[in-house]
Amino acid sequence: MTVSITIPESLKPEDGRFGSGPSKIRPEQIAALDAGATTLLGTSHRQSPVKQVVGSIREGLAEFFHLPDGYEVALGNGGASAFWEVACASLITRQAAFGTYGSFSAKFAASAANTPFLEKPVIFEGEPGTYRLPELTEGVDTYCWAHNETSTGVAAPIRRVPGSREAGALTVIDGTSAAGALPIDIAQTDVYYFSPQKAFGSDGGLWVAILSPEAIDRAAGVESSAHLEGARRWVPPFFSLTSALNNSRKDQTLNTPAVATLIMMANQIEWLNGNGGLAWAAARCAKSASILYTWAERSDYAHPFVTDPGARSNAVVTIDLDESVSASQVLAILRENGIVDAAGYRKLGRNQLRVGVFPSVEPSDVIAFTKCVDYVVEHLQ
Numbered sequence: 001m002t003v004s005i006t007i008p009e010s011l012k013p014e015d016g017r018f019g020s021g022p023s024k025i026r027p028e029q030i031a032a033l034d035a036g037a038t039t040l041l042g043t044s045h046r047q048s049p050v051k052q053v054v055g056s057i058r059e060g061l062a063e064f065f066h067l068p069d070g071y072e073v074a075l076g077n078g079g080a081s082a083f084w085e086v087a088c089a090s091l092i093t094r095q096a097a098f099g100t101y102g103s104f105s106a107k108f109a110a111s112a113a114n115t116p117f118l119e120k121p122v123i124f125e126g127e128p129g130t131y132r133l134p135e136l137t138e139g140v141d142t143y144c145w146a147h148n149e150t151s152t153g154v155a156a157p158i159r160r161v162p163g164s165r166e167a168g169a170l171t172v173i174d175g176t177s178a179a180g181a182l183p184i185d186i187a188q189t190d191v192y193y194f195s196p197q198k199a200f201g202s203d204g205g206l207w208v209a210i211l212s213p214e215a216i217d218r219a220a221g222v223e224s225s226a227h228l229e230g231a232r233r234w235v236p237p238f239f240s241l242t243s244a245l246n247n248s249r250k251d252q253t254l255n256t257p258a259v260a261t262l263i264m265m266a267n268q269i270e271w272l273n274g275n276g277g278l279a280w281a282a283a284r285c286a287k288s289a290s291i292l293y294t295w296a297e298r299s300d301y302a303h304p305f306v307t308d309p310g311a312r313s314n315a316v317v318t319i320d321l322d323e324s325v326s327a328s329q330v331l332a333i334l335r336e337n338g339i340v341d342a343a344g345y346r347k348l349g350r351n352q353l354r355v356g357v358f359p360s361v362e363p364s365d366v367i368a369f370t371k372c373v374d375y376v377v378e379h380l381q
């Protein structure tokens, strides 16, 4: 059944992009592309103008995350998905433990399980809509979980598994949809990695990783012993963390990056730092998220999917709709009206809205979003 509903202009958000990645790109970021149209775009990534952009990303992130002494920012091509393979090749010594509670946290665990030279990982599995942290396990040298499980809208706490540091283990956190939106104490992690197309409102294709001195040492050790006679490990150059770091220290990447992605990311980091950094960004996202959760709790046809308020994400908000209201129909009508990408994660298979409320999204547009959904539902009845 196709129904056409025209939402009054007065109710609509100024910007209709509510995706969880790719997410809204601010017009100023596009203006930055234009400003670099002949000086950056189409020029060598090994020359100073583009290297300065990479340098500004690395310095800007160091400021944004208040990096503890010795921590460094590395980047490379391939996005967070590629970083999972980097971690399997260059970081996990023998065995990792994973908290899995949704598609993204499970994908990294699957990569480790399929790596022929690693032992089978220890999996601590939680139900979608909750989180589960890995627990101290003998023999485990790397503990991994996701800060924000984008497929379900769950945010997990980031603090080291007690005893893990004393045992020499690393804490490797997928911050892909959390970085830039949720508070984080980087000292509780050895690796905090993410892609730029979520809170940093840029394009995909790049991974960024914040590395502790212990993570840097681990990669150097694992990679050098991989070449010893009899070692079964293969570290493809593309998955070498040490080589990514060595290039990053020169404000370069191993191979050619998308220069536009770098420019838009640098602009976003400048914007975030100029407004008050992570504290400002996290407060803004918390405000937008609370608009949605409060609306859903008061609504007679919607409710937050994540039942534990302490596990609800302030970056990606999931809202279940009653069976009487078809989410796919609501989403189709929203799309016709220019309000896009608020669909639930396909594989989760719920009658759900999922709204990316990253820092670029105006809280006033989030209020408008709720009004538009109410309008559509009312006119569907």
Ligand SMILES: *Cc1c(COP(=O)(O)O)cnc(C)c1O
Residues within 6 Å of the ligand: 021, 078, 079, 080, 081, 082, 104, 105, 146, 148, 149, 150, 174, 175, 176, 177, 195, 204, 205, 206
């Ligand atoms: C989006 C996402 C990824 C994958 O990022 P790509 O850049 O597409 O590889 C991984 N983890 C989480 C938590 C994500 O949200």
